[in-house]
Amino acid sequence: MAARRRALVIGGSLSGLFVGTRLLRDGWDVRIFERSSVELSGRGAGIVTQRQVPATLRALGLSVPAELGVDISRRQILSRDGQVTATAEKPLRATSWMLLFAILREAFPPERYELGRDLVRVEQDEHAVHAVFADGSRATGDLLVGADGFRSSVRPHLAPDLEPLYAGYVAWRALVAEEAFPEDLHRQLFGFFTFGLPEHQQMLGYPVAEGASPSDGLSYNIVWYKPTDGASDLPRLLTDRNGRRHDMSIPPPLIADDVVADMRARAKAAFAPQFQQALELAGRPFFQPIYDLETPRMVAGRVALIGDAAFVARPHVGAGTAKAADDAMSLGDALRQDRPVAEALLAFEAERLPIGRRIIERARQLGTYLKRDFASEAERQAAQPFRDPEAVLVQNAVLDFL
Ligand SMILES: Cc1cc2nc3c(=O)[nH]c(=O)nc-3n(C[C@H](O)[C@H](O)[C@H](O)COP(=O)(O)OP(=O)(O)OC[C@H]3O[C@@H](n4cnc5c(N)ncnc54)[C@H](O)[C@@H]3O)c2cc1C
Structure with a gap:
């Protein structure tokens, strides 16, 4: 029997949990690494959300309260x-x-979600990708997903000079x-x-x-x-x-x-x-x-960026959580095809890069x-x-x- 493909997800917030849940359901051996050493909790403010979010939660087989807000x-x-x-x-x-975090977190196997794991570097060769953590430990996978937000430590692997504006x-x-x-x-x-x-x-x-x-x-x-x-x-x-x-x-x-x-x-x-x-x-x-943060690329070899790690639009569109959900599902869809990981990631990027750009552009227009x-x-x-x-x-x- 073929070994299960291993996915390393960096960042245990909404994007990380969306993609981790999706890949787990598709048969991947998933580990989520979250930098915070304590459980993430209420980021204070309430958020505007879009229809994609409950639709994705349901598509992932999660139970969504009748009143999601x-x-x-x-x-x-x-x-x-x-x-x-x-x-x-x-x-x-x-x-x-x-509320969104609790739905995703409670359904994700706790033994696959590791707190206090601070990624400092990504390395890859033709066979695998390696996550290197601040304490010197390493993890090896077939795929690494940077779901580590605005100040992503994965992003420099793809776009070293990118600065938020x-x-x-x-x-x-x-x-x-x-x-x-x-x-x-x-x-x-x-x-x-x-x-x-x-x-x-x-x-x-x-x-x-x-x-x-x-x-x-x-x-x-x-x-x-x-x-x-x-x-x-x-x-x-x-x-x-x-x-x-x-x-x-x-x-x-x-x-x-x-x-x-x-x-x-x-x-x-x-x-x-x-x-x-x-x-x-x-x-x-x-x-x-x-x-504004706009990555010029979302993938490199076996590494992909999703959610705020890739694009942070001004909040006027209220798109952040919907974008996180859609990125995760698009990545999952691309990886389901029978093809090498790097090839699947290029298909994911072809679908999601133009959408990230359009959201950024629209949010900029609203900001005028x-x-x-x-x-x-x-x-x-x-x-x-x-x-x-x-x-x-x-x-x-x-x-x-x-
Ligand atoms: C002020 C504000 C208002 C917002 N309002 C809305 C709204 O109304 N509607 C909406 O849809 N969205 C809104 N958003 C955006 C939305 O919250 C995010 O787009 C969405 O939650 C996806 O975030 P993420 O998971 O990609 O990143 P984040 O939530 O930033 O999570 C990244 C995670 O990665 C972890 N991490 C970072 N570095 C490392 C590392 N080196 N190693 C391991 N882990 C690491 C972090 O600790 C964090 O837990 C708002 C955001 C802000 C800041």
Whole structure:
């Protein structure tokens, strides 16, 4: 009997679990290596998700709760003085990272999921691929999948010089528990995907699932895309409460108090009273600088990149989890054909590279609402369809352009 083919999956978050589950079901001998030495847990915020995610979970034979989150069908724009200036019917599903993670993690054999395994290098020869870990240990496989996110350690094996590009704005985020909402505010906000759209800024608010189970309740998620100069303002935001400068992002508890106070004051001046009230009820806000990351290739020999390790699009499309699921299924499909691994990976890349690029491009277009200066008049004209508030209302968080 032929030996089972061995897959080494680097990264034990959503992409790693999607692909690990798929390959295991197709008969591969799969090991997932996760750098974190403690179990991954709620990445804080709720997320918008797309139909691919529950469809993939079901295709993998996993049990998906009837309520994978909260369905929101109506959208609205609130002006600075709190009036509804536009509405639209455009459904959206919001869930929580933790809920998706729990479904995948609980179904994956624990003995195949190894915490505290920090990949530092990938090597390959004509017969196999080798993962080399920080503690000097090694693992050998027929295939290695880099599902290790934005700061991937696998990616340099394929694209050594690739750097994320700062988009010129940050996303401030805050959460409010549903119980904290006064009745009147709840009525005005909770059933909607709500936008505040002063020129060059966006505030979004929507209910999301909260924890690892649908019964954990709902929260209200607030996201403020705020232009922030990369040379002058961003370094100040990335300097923590102890005066230490962080590189690309900062752990939320370390964000300096004056930075948070300044954010609250500016939000008050720019957005509707309903948003202000929700922000007052929210826990401590935190921010994430927004970057574009676009790999020029997704495969090299026996190595493939999926999910955020390959492409990180700005969050306006809400595509990250759907892309992770689709990458995993496409890779699984390509590997099912009877052909050498490297050949199967090229077929996977031919399918997924153009899609990753289209998502990045669309997210960039949606981000032009936040942009003040354009390199040329032609660039300004090209951005025009994405700068009208009523267009923003219906274009955000949908994947129907694919
Ligand atoms: C602010 C924000 C908002 C978002 N909102 C949405 C949204 O609304 N909708 C949506 O669909 N998506 C959203 N996303 C994106 C979404 O969460 C991801 O696209 C999706 O979860 C897939 O991530 P991933 O598994 O590829 O990478 P990650 O979740 O980054 O996981 C990578 C894993 O690899 C591990 N790792 C890293 N390096 C190594 C190493 N050297 N060795 C071993 N392990 C390693 C990490 O510890 C981590 O667990 C958002 C992301 C952010 C940051």
